[in-house]
Amino acid sequence: MSPFTDDYLDGNAAAGELSRIFTMDVTAAEGQCAHCGAKGRFAEAHLYMQGPGLVARCAACEQVLLRLVSVRQRVFLDVRGMTYLSLDTSQLQQSSG
Amino acid sequence: MWRVGTVVALHDETPTARTITLEVSDWPGHVAGQHVDVRLTASDGYSAVRSYSIASAPSSQRRVEITVERLPNGEVSPYLTRELAVGDRLELRGPIGGWFVWRTKQTEPIQLIAGGSGIVPLMAMIRSGAAAGSTAPFRLLYSVREPGAVWYRDELEALSARDDRVSVTYAYTRAVPKDWPRPPGRIDAALIANATWPSKLAPTCYVCGPTSFVEIVAGLLSDSGNSADKIRTERFGPTGDRQ
Numbered sequence: 001m002s003p004f005t006d007d008y009l010d011g012n013a014a015a016g017e018l019s020r021i022f023t024m025d026v027t028a029a030e031g032q033c034a035h036c037g038a039k040g041r042f043a044e045a046h047l048y049m050q051g052p053g054l055v056a057r058c059a060a061c062e063q064v065l066l067r068l069v070s071v072r073q074r075v076f077l078d079v080r081g082m083t084y085l086s087l088d089t090s091q092l093q094q095s096s097g
Numbered sequence: 098m099w100r101v102g103t104v105v106a107l108h109d110e111t112p113t114a115r116t117i118t119l120e121v122s123d124w125p126g127h128v129a130g131q132h133v134d135v136r137l138t139a140s141d142g143y144s145a146v147r148s149y150s151i152a153s154a155p156s157s158q159r160r161v162e163i164t165v166e167r168l169p170n171g172e173v174s175p176y177l178t179r180e181l182a183v184g185d186r187l188e189l190r191g192p193i194g195g196w197f198v199w200r201t202k203q204t205e206p207i208q209l210i211a212g213g214s215g216i217v218p219l220m221a222m223i224r225s226g227a228a229a230g231s232t233a234p235f236r237l238l239y240s241v242r243e244p245g246a247v248w249y250r251d252e253l254e255a256l257s258a259r260d261d262r263v264s265v266t267y268a269y270t271r272a273v274p275k276d277w278p279r280p281p282g283r284i285d286a287a288l289i290a291n292a293t294w295p296s297k298l299a300p301t302c303y304v305c306g307p308t309s310f311v312e313i314v315a316g317l318l319s320d321s322g323n324s325a326d327k328i329r330t331e332r333f334g335p336t337g338d339r340q
Contacts, residue, residue, distance in 0.1 A: 008308060010332045013148055015193045016134035019098075025195035043196035044330070 011045040014054050017068060021077060024087050032083040035063035042085070099136060099188045100124070102161065104181060110248040114214070115178040116152060116164045119187060124159040127151055129225035130198035130218045130303070130331075133163065133191035137173055147173045150217040150305070150331075151192065152249075154224035161189075164248060166214045197303065197331045201229040205301055206294045209237040210284070210314050212306020213246070218331060219305055220249050223263060227256055234262045236300075238292050240284050240310070243272035266292040289317045296322030301329070308332040 011027050018026045027043035038060035045056040045065055053069030058081070065081040079085070102119030109115050131151055138144040153162035167178040181187075199207065199222040207226075209219040216239055223235055241247050247267065257263045268288055271281050279288070294300035302323055304314045311332045318328050 008332070010330065012132070012194050012197055012331050013333075015132075016146070016148060016190050019190065019193060025193075027193075027197070028195035041196050043194070 007050065008046040008048050008057075010047055011042040011056060013047050013049065014042075014056060014066075014068070017054060017070075021075065024089070026085070026087070029085050029087045031065065031085040033058040033061060033063065033065060034081050034083045036061035037083075099190050102187050102189050104183050104185045104187065105160070107181070107183060110164055111246055113167045113178070114164055114248060115167075116162055117177065117181065117187075118153075118160060118162045119189070120158075120160050121189060122159060124161060125192070127155050127161065127192035128195075128198045128200060129154060129221040131192040131194045131221075132218070133161065133189045133193060135163075135173070135177070136188040136190070137176065138188070145172050146190075148193075148333075150221070152217045152220050152224075154221060154228045156228070161192075164214070164217050197305070197329050199225060199301075199303065201225060201231055203301065204231070204233050206298050207233050207235045208294050208300040208302040208318075209235060210293070210302065210304045210306075210318075211237065211239045211241075212310035212314070213241060214248070215305035215307070215310070215331070215333070216241075216248050217305075219303060220253075222303065223253075223256065227260065227263070232262070235264070236292070236294055237263070237265045238268060238284065238288070239265060240268040240270060240306070242270055244269065244274050268292075284314055284317065286317055286320065289314075289321050293318070293321075296324075299324075299327060301327050303329050303331075305331040306333070 015027045029042050031042055032039045044059050046059055048055040056066040058065055067078040069076045100121050100123055102121040105120045106118035132148050134146050134148050136144055136146045149163040151161055152164045165174050165177045168174045211219050253265050257265050268284050269281050273281050302318050304311050311330045315328050315330055
């Protein structure tokens, strides 16, 4: 058995759901964890999908960065675990449609 | 935004894996490494979404290929690998992702490391490089259960025979061909040292596979001197059915 848990994916796997909200690709965006201050690409966050929504956690400290829950016609987005999210507008033409 | 793709070809890679070619009339083009979400909706309205990496290189045709492995007890993959027929339609969202991608303007050495079906986005990168006449040298280290489980084998062999910018090393975890130099086993530090670019060449590394595989390989790459910002990872696991 591996010493690592197999129960998370990474930020890439949230990109489809987040594309409903953001017009730009979020996986390449750099964010800062509000808990430990680590900076990283959203693609590198640990993503948990077993619950009723998506939970992205910091790869360094495992605190919650983002939560996304869809209930019928409504989407709840909680990003208070990130100090900021920095998006590269030069990627606009190549981002998902 | 969901698009509609029509199945134009089906090809079995192995007894449990099938490549599906879709024609998507409003496909905007993609970059190697991106994925799509596929949505299946039952007659009672129940729907299931799964992510699949794109296997094909970007092209001017409005076509996209995915390769799907049939998972025992899967909700979506048995349908896609057994029942789906040419002419059927699928709902797609994408292309998705801008981080785990290889762009044709990249010229540095590229190290690809695949675990099982994690080969798919890496194959798109190799195909994209070949199609674009890229000068970037690619090395692929492909960890797979046994020789019969290798996907795209003929094409990989043809590419590496024709083009010395592409080299492929197989790491078999359970069964090896006759006279194979290495016993079955997981990727380890010795294999990383022998089969991947030296870290002093500052390769960009792309690692795709199950979560535990990615953790181990990313750790080995880091231990061998590759800096964290040159290691890009994509994980899949049972929760997401990512292929």
